[in-house]
Amino acid sequence: MLEQDVIRKARQTDLPSFLVSMGFDLKKEGKNYRVRGYSGVLVKDNMYTDFANGHSGNAVDFCMRVLRMSFHKAIEMLNKHEGKVQLADFIPKEENQEQSIVLPERAENYKRIFAYLNKTRGIPIPLIQELIRKKLLYQDKNGNAVFVCRDESGEAKGAMIRGTCTAKSFKQRIGSGEFPFVWGAAKGKTILTITEAPIEALSLVKLYPESRQSILVSLGGIDFMESVERLLKKYPIKRLVLSFNNDRPGREAIRRFTERFDQRVEVEAFLPSASDWNEQLLAVKRNIRCLER
Numbered sequence: 176m177l178e179q180d181v182i183r184k185a186r187q188t189d190l191p192s193f194l195v196s197m198g199f200d201l202k203k204e205g206k207n208y209r210v211r212g213y214s215g216v217l218v219k220d221n222m223y224t225d226f227a228n229g230h231s232g233n234a235v236d237f238c239m240r241v242l243r244m245s246f247h248k249a250i251e252m253l254n255k256h257e258g259k260v261q262l263a264d265f266i267p268k269e270e271n272q273e274q275s276i277v278l279p280e281r282a283e284n285y286k287r288i289f290a291y292l293n294k295t296r297g298i299p300i301p302l303i304q305e306l307i308r309k310k311l312l313y314q315d316k317n318g319n320a321v322f323v324c325r326d327e328s329g330e331a332k333g334a335m336i337r338g339t340c341t342a343k344s345f346k347q348r349i350g351s352g353e354f355p356f357v358w359g360a361a362k363g364k365t366i367l368t369i370t371e372a373p374i375e376a377l378s379l380v381k382l383y384p385e386s387r388q389s390i391l392v393s394l395g396g397i398d399f400m401e402s403v404e405r406l407l408k409k410y411p412i413k414r415l416v417l418s419f420n421n422d423r424p425g426r427e428a429i430r431r432f433t434e435r436f437d438q439r440v441e442v443e444a445f446l447p448s449a450s451d452w453n454e455q456l457l458a459v460k461r462n463i464r465c466l467e468r
Contacts, residue, residue, distance in 0.1 A: 182235070185234060185254050186221065187221050187233075188256055189221060190222070190223055190237060191208045191218055191219070194208075194218065196256060199211070199212075201218075204401050205400050205401050210241075215348055215396060216241060222234075228346075231424075234253055235253065238252060276332060276334075276349060276350055278321065278323065278334055280316045281315060282315055282316050282318065285307065288320040290339070291341070292377070296374055296453055297381070297456050297457050298378065298381065298456075302381065306358070306373075310329075315336070318338075320336070320339055321336050322336075324354045324357070324395075325354070327360075327409055333354055334350065335349075352394075352396070352402065353399070353401060353402050356373045356392065356393040356395065357406070358373075358376060358390075359387060359389070362411075364389060365411055365412055365413040367410070367412045367414070367415050368389040368418055369392045369393075369403065369415070369416065369419070370392070370419070370452065371394060373393045375453055377453075378451075382452065382456055382459065390406070392406065400435060403415075403432070403436070407436070412440055414441040414442075415436055417433070417442065417444050417445065418447075420446075421446040421451065
């Protein structure tokens, strides 16, 4: 049986330096480090967050859940790591070249995304059509909904992919996360409304049409502050509306974003009454159907 001090030491291992010493490729993003090759995984000190799969924890948890090590192997590997390495020697502050983005192949028709987004998720067809028309959404060969993340010039920089099979959840992110999903950008707008996912943004617009007066941004998680920084520099934003999910990670994200941005712009939290905006939209639709009976 392992001693508690040994386990405690392993849990407190500095993950960025541990990963660099193991040969992993990291990229600095604000106060965090992104682990390349593991979509949505950020590390800081002895903690990690996997935004793509919805879990987080300490260094031991990381080795077990992300690197798929056994508990004893995780303890062994972490305790072999001695001290911090100088990350600046291994991780450049700026990349000289951006990696090219290859989006999934487009399907011949969009039947599955219309059925999924409209029938299952309650999104109005005109909103779906608008995103398709603006080249922000399409269906890939596997029937997934591909929400395209574009820069200010319209060039694709990534995508958030959502499976349309209700029996099996599938989520994937292509790109670094520096460029979020942006909808309704215009130079005259002064409000930035942030949600966690594009479906949440679509649900919010259906519930509160006035939110169309803002630039709608979906981060693909509850971090990626640097992408928000870029948008604040690009547009004359005066108010930041944080519309994350109504759960512990969402509320914690509101605290972090408020600490970072409230000295520069007005920051407002606007949470759904349900766990997320789509669940609130579906609840409203259920209530309407009950009243109509």
